[in-house]
Amino acid sequence: xxxxxxxxxxxxxxxxxxxxxxxxxxxxxxxxxxxxxxxxxxxxxxxxxxxxxxxxxxxxxxxxxxxxxxxxxxxxxxxxxxxxxxxxxxxxxxxxxxxxxxxxxxxxxxxxxxxxxxxxxxxxxxxxxxxxxxxxxxxxxxxxxxxxxxxxxxxxxxxxxxxxxxxxxxxxxxxxxxxxxxxxxxxxxxxxxxxxxxxxxxxxxxxxxxxxxxxxxxxxxxxxxxxxxxxxxxxxxxxxxxxxxxxxxxxxxxxxxxxxxxxxxxxxxxxxxxxxxxxxxxxxxxxxxxxxxxxxxxxxxxxxxxxxxxxxxxxxxxxxxxxxxxxxxxxxxxxxxxxxxxxxxxxxxxxxxxxxxxxxxxxxxxxxxxxxxx
Numbered sequence: 001x002x003x004x005x006x007x008x009x010x011x012x013x014x015x016x017x018x019x020x021x022x023x024x025x026x027x028x029x030x031x032x033x034x035x036x037x038x039x040x041x042x043x044x045x046x047x048x049x050x051x052x053x054x055x056x057x058x059x060x061x062x063x064x065x066x067x068x069x070x071x072x073x074x075x076x077x078x079x080x081x082x083x084x085x086x087x088x089x090x091x092x093x094x095x096x097x098x099x100x101x102x103x104x105x106x107x108x109x110x111x112x113x114x115x116x117x118x119x120x121x122x123x124x125x126x127x128x129x130x131x132x133x134x135x136x137x138x139x140x141x142x143x144x145x146x147x148x149x150x151x152x153x154x155x156x157x158x159x160x161x162x163x164x165x166x167x168x169x170x171x172x173x174x175x176x177x178x179x180x181x182x183x184x185x186x187x188x189x190x191x192x193x194x195x196x197x198x199x200x201x202x203x204x205x206x207x208x209x210x211x212x213x214x215x216x217x218x219x220x221x222x223x224x225x226x227x228x229x230x231x232x233x234x235x236x237x238x239x240x241x242x243x244x245x246x247x248x249x250x251x252x253x254x255x256x257x258x259x260x261x262x263x264x265x266x267x268x269x270x271x272x273x274x275x276x277x278x279x280x281x282x283x284x285x286x287x288x289x290x291x292x293x294x295x296x297x298x299x300x301x302x303x304x305x306x307x308x309x310x311x312x313x314x315x316x317x318x319x320x321x322x323x324x325x326x327x328x329x330x331x332x333x334x335x336x337x338x339x340x341x342x343x344x345x346x347x348x349x350x351x352x353x354x355x356x357x358x359x360x361x362x363x364x365x366x367x368x369x370x371x372x373x374x
Contacts, residue, residue, distance in 0.1 A: 013086075013117070015047040016075045016110065018067035021371040023334055030147040032174025032208030039330050040373060041338060042067075043363060044109040046117045048080040053117025054363060056311060057281040058331065059105040061373045066106040070097065075110060081118045087111055087287040104259035104282050111285025112311060116358040126359045127352045130286070130318035136349040137316045139164075139309060140202060143329035144171025146180075150190050156329065157194045165347040166327065168200035170228065173217070174208025181213070185220055192224045202228035203250075209233055211240045218248040226250045230277070241272035251275050256306035258283050264292045268299040275323055279306035286315050297321045310335045310342050314352050314359050325350065338368050 022040045029036055042063040046053045057063060074089040090110060094103040119126040141160030144153055153171070160166045171191050173184040192201055203226055209217065214232035229250040233240040235257055245252040255277035258264050264283075267273060276296040280289040289312075296303045302323040305312035309325045309332055316322045327345060336342050339361040341353065353360040 011049050011080055011121075012077050013046050013048050013075050013080050013114070016044065016067065016072040016113075017047075018042060018044045018064040018106075018109065020061035020064040020373040021338070021368045022061070022373040023337070023368070023371045025330060026333060027152070028147050029143075029145045029330060030175075031172040031204065032146060032206045033177055034206070035147065039334060041334055041368070041371075042105065042109055043338075044106075044113040045363075046075065046080070046110070046113040048117055048121060051117060051120050053113045053115070053120060053358060054361065055109040055112025055114070055116060055285065056308075057105040057109040058308065059282075060102050063102055063106040063109065066097070066102060067110055070094070071106055071110050075114070080114070080121055083111065083114045083118055083287055086114055087284065091284070100259045104284065108281050108283065108285040108288075111287050112280065112359075115286045120358040123357050125352055125354055125356060126314035127317040128354075130290070130315060132318055133320050133322075134317050135354070136351045137313060137322065138324040138349055139166060139327040139345050140168035140170060140200075140324050141166045141329075142170045142202075142204075142307075142326045144169070144187070144191060146172045146175040146187075150187075153187065153190055154194045157191060160327070161195055161199055164327070164345045165349075166199070166345060167348050168202055168227070168324070169195055170202035170204055170230070170326075172206065173203045174205030178205070178208040178210065178213055181217060181220075184217065188221050188224050188226070197225075200227045201225065202230065204230035205232050207231045207234040207237075211237075211243050214244045215247045218250060228253060228275075230254065231256075235267075238267060238270035238272045241267075242270055245272065245274060253277050253304060256282070258292070260284065261288065261291055261295065264295050268295060268301060273301070276301050276303045277306045278303055279308065280315060281308045281311055282306075289315050290319070293319045293321060307331045308335070309350065310339065310359070310361060313350050317352050338364055340364055 119129045235254040251274035305325045307328040341361040
């Protein structure tokens with residue numbers, strides 16, 4: 001390490017700032033239990049010696065106020081490379097605010113920003129700083145919203161499979177809290193017809209079904225060879241997830257709503273999933289993601305990154321038991337809009353830039369300022 005890099009690495013964080021941007025969807029979006037027409041991107045930036053680290057989350061604009069106030073008080077003045085100390089201090093400061101929800105999202109955005117800052121100060125790509133495992137990370141296409149008509153669905157699936165080369169795609173089911181099962185099955189059939197037999201079909205019910213209803217859906221779809229059944233029942237119903245897992249051939253997955261290590265441990269202990277999901281924009285950033293992945297590995301499980309594909313790229317490349325990243329239509333579109341350095345998958349994989357320090361992304365202020373929400 002050069003003398004200048006050593007000096008920078010020993011320097012304190014001088015500022016922590018955040019802002020929020022509410023970006024309209026390109027068409028109405030809905031899953032089994034919710035619909036939306038916009039998504040809010042909350043960006044955190046940590047500063048040290050003229051170097052800026054950037055992190056983000058998707059959530060309420062109130063995350064920005066929490067970052068600019070409570071979390072900035074904990075982070076500013078700390079050594080810029082002491083990411084674990086900063087994470088611990090922020091977790092403790094959130095005690096009375098609550099680590100779940102907005103608190104966890106704000107914490108996550110700051111933690112990612114600090115890791116990015118640390119890697120930039122040391123002039124090294126983020127996945128190399130963490131400890132690279134692979135140079136390319138597999139993604140699966142995700143969207144297939146319940147409000148799409150058959151033409152929208154077919155066009156989206158064709159984009160993923162024909163242009164991006166993905167080998168697995170996921171659609172939303174459980175429409176109207178599981179009351180449109182016939183349409184769920186019809187749309188699953190449409191998806192299988194569109195992708196053919198060489199691409200894996202995934203489905204996500206967002207917890208819309210009852211236990212036996214979820215099992216019946218998979219039985220009725222047996223000829224479609226569904227390989228991934230995400231949140232067939234509520235992710236809070238661990239025994240329900242386990243009962244569905246025991247009854248279906250598809251891999252059962254859940255975990256996207258986890259905000260601390262104990263949540264994920266309970267899910268693994270219950271035998272609730274075949275693949276654990278985690279979201280570094282919610283669970284506590286890169287610091288907690290690495291611990292969650294280790295818990296999953298201790299139970300012989302792989303981990304899959306929920307949404308925010310570019311945020312997960314580097315930590316995914318450094319996680320031995322990673323299965324894949326989610327190329328979620330909404331977040332992928334926003335990240336391609338908001339950041340320089342992003343690119344669509346090639347042959348179904350994303351590749352971290354080996355020559356750029358940190359995560360290699362730079363915010364396009366001019367392109368997103370019109371969406372400012374805070």
